[in-house]
Amino acid sequence: MKINSAPHVVIALSFSVMLLSSCSKTDEKVDTTKTTTATTTTTTTTTSAPDAKAGKEQDLPDGLLPQIEAARKVIKLGKMPDSDVICTVAGTPITIGQYRKTLLGQEEQIQASLSSNKEAAEQLVAQAKKEGLSLTADEKKRLLETAQKAENASGGIVKKHLEQAHETAEHFNQYVLDLGLAFKVSTAKIEETLLHQLVDREILCGAARTKGYGPAAYNVYIDAKKNKAFDKMIAEGMNKDQLRDDIVQGELVKRMIESIRKSATVSEADIQKLYDQNKEKFKHGDLIKLSQIVIAAPSKDSPQQPSMRTQLKQQEPKISNADLDKKVKIVEQQQHQKAQELLDKALKGADFAKLANESTDDIASRAAKIGGDMGYQDKSHMLKEFAAKVDTLKAGQIYPSLITSEFGYHIIKVTDRKPGGVQPLSEVKEDLRAYLKQSAEAKALHDWLIEKRKATDIRLSPEFQALVNANKSQTKAP
Numbered sequence: 001m002k003i004n005s006a007p008h009v010v011i012a013l014s015f016s017v018m019l020l021s022s023c024s025k026t027d028e029k030v031d032t033t034k035t036t037t038a039t040t041t042t043t044t045t046t047t048s049a050p051d052a053k054a055g056k057e058q059d060l061p062d063g064l065l066p067q068i069e070a071a072r073k074v075i076k077l078g079k080m081p082d083s084d085v086i087c088t089v090a091g092t093p094i095t096i097g098q099y100r101k102t103l104l105g106q107e108e109q110i111q112a113s114l115s116s117n118k119e120a121a122e123q124l125v126a127q128a129k130k131e132g133l134s135l136t137a138d139e140k141k142r143l144l145e146t147a148q149k150a151e152n153a154s155g156g157i158v159k160k161h162l163e164q165a166h167e168t169a170e171h172f173n174q175y176v177l178d179l180g181l182a183f184k185v186s187t188a189k190i191e192e193t194l195l196h197q198l199v200d201r202e203i204l205c206g207a208a209r210t211k212g213y214g215p216a217a218y219n220v221y222i223d224a225k226k227n228k229a230f231d232k233m234i235a236e237g238m239n240k241d242q243l244r245d246d247i248v249q250g251e252l253v254k255r256m257i258e259s260i261r262k263s264a265t266v267s268e269a270d271i272q273k274l275y276d277q278n279k280e281k282f283k284h285g286d287l288i289k290l291s292q293i294v295i296a297a298p299s300k301d302s303p304q305q306p307s308m309r310t311q312l313k314q315q316e317p318k319i320s321n322a323d324l325d326k327k328v329k330i331v332e333q334q335q336h337q338k339a340q341e342l343l344d345k346a347l348k349g350a351d352f353a354k355l356a357n358e359s360t361d362d363i364a365s366r367a368a369k370i371g372g373d374m375g376y377q378d379k380s381h382m383l384k385e386f387a388a389k390v391d392t393l394k395a396g397q398i399y400p401s402l403i404t405s406e407f408g409y410h411i412i413k414v415t416d417r418k419p420g421g422v423q424p425l426s427e428v429k430e431d432l433r434a435y436l437k438q439s440a441e442a443k444a445l446h447d448w449l450i451e452k453r454k455a456t457d458i459r460l461s462p463e464f465q466a467l468v469n470a471n472k473s474q475t476k477a478p
Helices: 007-023 066-072 096-116 118-130 137-153 157-165 169-210 214-225 228-235 240-261 268-277 308-315 321-347 352-359 363-368 384-390 425-455 462-476
Strands: 085-089 092-095 287-296 373-378 403-405 408-418 458-460
Touching (some): 066 085, 066 169, 066 458, 066 462, 085 096, 085 169, 085 462, 092 096, 092 169, 096 118, 096 169, 118 169, 137 169, 169 214, 169 240, 169 425, 228 240, 240 425, 268 425, 287 321, 287 384, 321 408, 352 363, 373 408, 384 408, 458 462
Antiparallel strands (some): 085 458, 287 373, 287 408, 403 408
């Protein structure tokens, strides 16, 4: 089941996700202190390698602290007050309140991300099904009830959307449940490393203070106080001292990580080696350099642009389907005529780049004034509407007819051609350098944290040690 990302649906889904967030953690009302300052995640750092042989993800499974791993398994947010201390890091306590607040902040980020990124949500749903994870009957019930309440409060906005999209209430219910499952999986992943993140944050803060970054970090807080947004957060009930601490800690962590990453270096030999190991990845077929003028006439809804039908319906919500069909045809004919006139001018020798800069509906291209330049395209990767047609052209030629796609009408000019081969190192060198630099920085932070964890006095509080011991006893019991 695909997750629909239409704005009308997202409104109700967001309420559902918020409910799942609260009902999956506790059945008791808990007092939490909110903050807009995001916690820096240091436990996991990943990079994308050109090839699996060239590098691997840098994470910290070998550096997980046994006592912290045991503690996070017995955290019960619904039963523990904010003041309870989980552990101390070089004498600095980490409390349930800190854990709860950080978890809430990350859950809110997930909620916003999933509501606007259907691909990410779909991947998480697929992952959940692969791992055999699912929503409980109670979670499903609460999600659907909250979605219905949001629908009633919105005046039936989802129902209207479903009618326009020719979809059923069952479709909508499945969207709600899929997004709820995606959120549940994401939250579970956060909980696996959150306590370790908080330990890492304290280690980084302590090291930053030792290096003398404290005054500079505090100055960032002083500057933040001058911002109207700071006063607004205080007026909305945020704790001033907690907000100060979050800003200072965030800056300390940032400066310390930057300091650690500066030790990472990349040599020319490293770049050459990575290139040699991945030459197969740099092979390409025949390359065609294209320029285009696009006249928009989208036939389908997409994240980039709604269809002509959708746009016209939004302009006249009460228009009948018959009248809407007529208007779509009229607009389509107008756009086709506009595109044909531009093609005729181009074929008669008008400056193609000038026409593109003045008339293309590719907003980014027009704003950049690049004459519709699309760069070099591998013929095997081109849209099927383009490949067979542009392959007949020589450099400098314009395809004599309009090329139609679901986005509209395209006027295409071939500006250069290159035979297939392997990209030289000079063309990919800076990309490889950036990748290696990112990998080296991740490894430097990884290694630094591993060593600091070993050298730092990290202890569970007596209360949590007792919980851990009790949990071990229960696990061993027959």
